[in-house]
Amino acid sequence: MASLAKTLAIKAVTLFLVLLGVLVLLAVLMGATGLSDRILKSILDEQVRAYQQQLIQQRLPLEQVKKAVEEYNKTLAEQLGINQPWYFRMPQMIWRLLTLDLGESRILQSSWGSRKISDLILDRLPNTIILTTTGIVFTALVGIWTGIYIGSKIGSRADRVVSVLSAISYALPLWFMGLVLVFVLAYAPKILWGVQIFPPGGMVSTPPPSESVAYFLDLLWHLALPLLASFIVFFGSWAYTTRNIVFNVSQEDFVNFARAKGVPEGLVRRRYILRPSLPPILTNFVLSLAASISGYIITERVFNWPGMGSLYYAAITALDEPVIFALTYVFTLVYVVARFILEILYVIVDPRIRLA
Template identity: 50%
Template sequence: MTLIRSLVTQAVTLVFVLLTVLLMVAVVLGATGVSDKILSAYVNEELRAVRQSLSQRIKDPVELEKALEQVRLELEKSYGLDRPWYERIPSLILRVLTLDLGYSRTITSFAGSRKVADIIVERLPYSILLVTSAVVISAVIGINFGLRTASRRGSLFDKLISYTAAASYGLPSWWTGLILLLVFYFYLRLLPPGGIMSTPPPTEPLAKVLDVLWHAVLPLMTLVTVIVGGWAYVTRTIVLNITQEDFVTVAKAKGLPENLLRRRYILRPAAPPIATNIVFAIAGSLGGAILTETV
């Protein structure tokens, strides 16, 4: 019962925080006039398309302007510009909570839908698969290198990995993606340049899975390259801080074997912060990697 009560409390708190954040964003955008400017830009953009269509049927400029004004009023009403910003807040929050995010003007789903919600639902699993896999692989590699460098502090291996980790952490994902794309697609012709599946996609289930994995190799390499350095450096720092604790010094003075010392007195205290970082990284991976996926 305690666990259930705790989960319910956390869920209610999360919903409350979400509603509060949405309300604050809506108030800030409305009070500063930003939301009106954004919606007005949408109206003007749609009016341009309507003008081109109507100009082919209505030759009289006066009648054309009257028709456009009528369309403008209808668009402003549909976007809520005929009401004050504070009256639009409840409907705005409701639309966000129900994933009614409007329509895309440039991107469509595989089924041809322009609804933003359909596009997100369709592509979110692939983003989660890509970014979460990159986080897990980077964590495994980075933690391993971090532990090894911490145990060889000051050695050539430690300096090499530390410099490499710092360089990796500072690499922009979009630049790294472009370089890998240039090497592995344009020069070596080993990997596809983008997309989720080949065109036309395979029909066999196993072939389809392998095709998706093949297309994920290049963005996965990009993400691992820019993420792994941070894991190595953070792990090294955590382990080095623990090795300077008094209980580790006492254990060394007792003459305990190196493996036992590392496993019981260093890795065990280092595990909670490392595990916490892994959990937060996996949770953050649900947001995807827009730049890497776009490149």
């Protein structure tokens, strides 16, 4: 038990160093290249110009305007930290992030007008969970069940069909399949027959339904195409990967030995095949869930879905430095936590790790 606790502690420290390393690399990338200074300088110039224009519209004397603008420029520069070198600013930002103080956006705001980055995330994260996480859970569960089934029927018709589907799905980007479905099931029926089978994008209709049941049904209607695209692209890979894992375990010596001893096939499958197959399947599932939190930038743009991917894209295009840092930190933190949870789950599902 002491050895297990020590192993988990070492894993936790290692993963924390990974998290810290990602933040330091991002800080060096933005600071050493001068990108951070250029972003702050553009923000400073824009706000100073806006303030100067506001004073001019008030018809104040020119000298008073000039003095007020200089004072505002000095105060704002101190607030933004532009007078400090980047290697003084960045450690402060990293420390704030490590203490879960995500700070405020300089440009972006939530749907209710807040500039707090935590509010920006709370505004977009549920949308991403509805779109990507739901799609991954549904597709993974169906794909894993199919892979387990065909893993014991290698060479069958079902196995050949899944193998072909897997090869096709590997070559299909999710965003491309999304575009195809939008054209075939949204635009084409509308153009040819004047029938709107599925909406081309968005989360809900405009204006959204006022009743909760109608709103939920409208959300499902808009969710249909993204989920279908996700299922088509990812089902084959989930099924084929699981099939290979199950098949490889079923060829191990301990499985053949159990069968030679006369252990019932159902027990062999549950105890000697499925349980040793769980760690790699669990790894794929948990890490896919963690990755889904960051959203899919291009796919969300295709379906006009306001999720975390769209937020990250907006932060990059707007050069909103605090949001870029905070989102990178949150995405890495989710990955680190997922990896640590996996280490604990390995101990639970695989007795070989406990014995080791």
